[in-house]
Amino acid sequence: MRLPSQPAVGLDFGTTNTSLARVAPDGAVQLAQFGPEAAATPSFRSLLLFARDGQQGVHSFAGPAAIARYLAAEDGPRRLIQSLKSYLSSRTLTATEVFGRRYTVEDLLARILREVRTEAAGRFRAPVERAVVGRPVRFVGAQSEADEQFALGRLREACLRAGFTEVHFEYEPVGAACAYEATLDHEELVLIGDFGGGTSDFSLLRVGPGLGGAGRVLGTGGVGLAGDAFDARLVRHLVSPALGLGSLERSGGKLLPAVPAWLxxxxxxxxxxSFLRTRNVAEILKGAEVRALEPEKIRALQALIDEDLGFPLHRAIGRLKYNLSAAEAAEFRFDEGGLALRIPVTRAQFEGWIAEELAAIENAVASLLATTGVAPEAVDRVFLTGGTSFVPAVERIFTSRFRPGCVLRGEAFTAVAYGLALRAEQAF
Ligand SMILES: Nc1ncnc2c1ncn2[C@@H]1O[C@H](COP(=O)(O)OP(=O)(O)OP(=O)(O)O)[C@@H](O)[C@H]1O
Ligand SMILES: [Mg+2]
Incomplete structure (x- = not known):
């Protein structure tokens, strides 16, 4: 007797958020919901928390459970791990030590993916074992096709360790294209832009009913930078100066930087x-505090390191970035561990700080058009998705280049998984 073939799912494992969808028995696309019933959402934060408690040893928590556990501020040492996807292409980062035990990148990823898979299976009341998994066009840090393959191999291994039995990869923007295609009753030439936490990915395709799911792909392109890179610029320009970057000390009659810039x-x-929690750094800062003209800034930096405030700091940076997507000006506010920062910022300043990243994205779009030989006027529709597509300067790259009114926004956090679920139906 043959068993009915098991349905496959679409999995969008993101640098910041992960989502999973399936085509339900009634034919509708269903997104898995995560977290406590009352506050369930279709996006699962791609993070992992290790917590050590005296008696029972070390436990790991993924996604919403990791955040809840972290915010509950229970005593005992903890280590939070995020943006793991950005390490997939790195041959130098193969493992990390947490509380004296070594974990490979695949191990860490598998812990997140296993949680996603079992939670989704519980909600669907069906096994979640076969998947079409999204992949960026260019992995963060990948320099060659060999690096891309290396990253993919690790992602596949993590999926298998998480309990998936069969995995096919599809470009994330092609997934988004399938979601858009499902809304069409005619053919179109579309440019998809997916701007996430780690990567910016593009696809140019002909889509439409009867084209068999994301029709004909004319080309793909991408750059290994997105929201996380914007955050890094905000830290450099707002936070680091308040913590002594550019501060001076008097040494032998000369004025020199108090703290080395690499820090x-x-x-x-x-x-x-957390890499700064070393004796060497503590020594550097102790010396700098004595000699610096603004010792209070050095003390603030030491407090940030000692109290491990990386997560709240970057959450505050995230809030500022969201506010600058909605308004021309906003205030950066951070009030944690005795460190109180309130700094007004304009959107124009922010755009100046990320000019290099914006140029890299613009170049990637231009080169995709050039290599495919498609003129901007020939594009019927630009479909944008991913959290970083909310940044007005990112959207402007498209509104300024393509036909008026042709830029459309999809579901920022779920369009890729939605489309991959449709793709999965065809692939298996
Ligand atoms: N309103 C907003 N304005 C600006 N940035 C935002 C906004 N909302 C979310 N973001 C940013 O979007 C990013 C997350 O987007 P998304 O969930 O699409 O990424 P991802 O799929 O996890 O990453 P990737 O596709 O690169 O692997 C984060 O950098 C976040 O700070
Ligand atoms: Mg994404």
Whole structure:
């Protein structure tokens, strides 16, 4: 007897948020919901928390449970891990030590994906084992096709360890295209832009009913930078100066930087803040505090490191960024661990700080058009998705280049998983 074939799902494992969808038995696309019933959402924060408690040893928590546990501020040492997807292409980062035990990147990822898979299976009341999994066009940090393949191999391994039995990859923007295509009753030439936490990805395709799911792909392109890179710029320009970047000390009649600049680059990616908890850094800061002309800034930096405030700091940066998407000016506010910062920021300033990243995105769009030989006027529709597509300067790259009125916004956090679910139905 043959068993009926098991339905496959679409999985969008994101740098910041993960979502999963399936085509339900009634034919409708259904997004898995995560977290407590009363506050369930279709996006699962891609983070992992290790907590050590005296008697029972080390436990890990993923997604909403990790955030809840972290915010509950229970005593005992903890370590929060985020933006793991950005390490997939790195051959130097293969493992990390947490409370004396070594975990590979695949192990860490599998812990997140297993939670996503089992929660989704519970909600669907059906096994979640076969999946079409999204992949960025360019992984963060990948320099060559070999790096892309290396990253994919690790992502596949993590999926298998998480309990998926069969995995097919599809470009994330092609997933988004399938979601858009499902709304069409005619053919169109569309440019998809998916701007997430780690990467910005593009696809140019002909879509429409009867084209068999994301029709004909004319080309794909991308850059390994997005929202996390914008956050890094905000930290550099707002937070680091308040913590002594550019501050001086008097040394032998000369004025010199009080703290070496490399130390501040670890502040820019929230998870590398913990790299600063070393004796060497503590010594540097102790010396700097004695000699610096603004010792209070050095003390504030030491407090941030000692109290491991990377997560609240980057949450505050995130809030500022969202506010600058909605208004021309906003205030950066951080009030944690005795450190109180209130700094007004304009959208124009922010756009100046991310000019290099915006130029890289613009170049990637231009080169996709050039390599496919498609003129901007020939594009019927630009479909934008991903959290970073809310940044007005990102949207402007498209509104300024393509036909008026053709830029459309999809569901920012779920369009990719939705489309991958449709793709899964065809693939299996
Ligand atoms: N309103 C907003 N304005 C600006 N940025 C935002 C807004 N909302 C979310 N973001 C940013 O969007 C990013 C997350 O978007 P998304 O969930 O689409 O990414 P992801 O799918 O996890 O990442 P990736 O696709 O790169 O792997 C974060 O950098 C977040 O700060
Ligand atoms: Mg994404």
């Amino acid at each position: 501040y680059t670890n502040l820019e990616r929230w998870h590398t803040l």
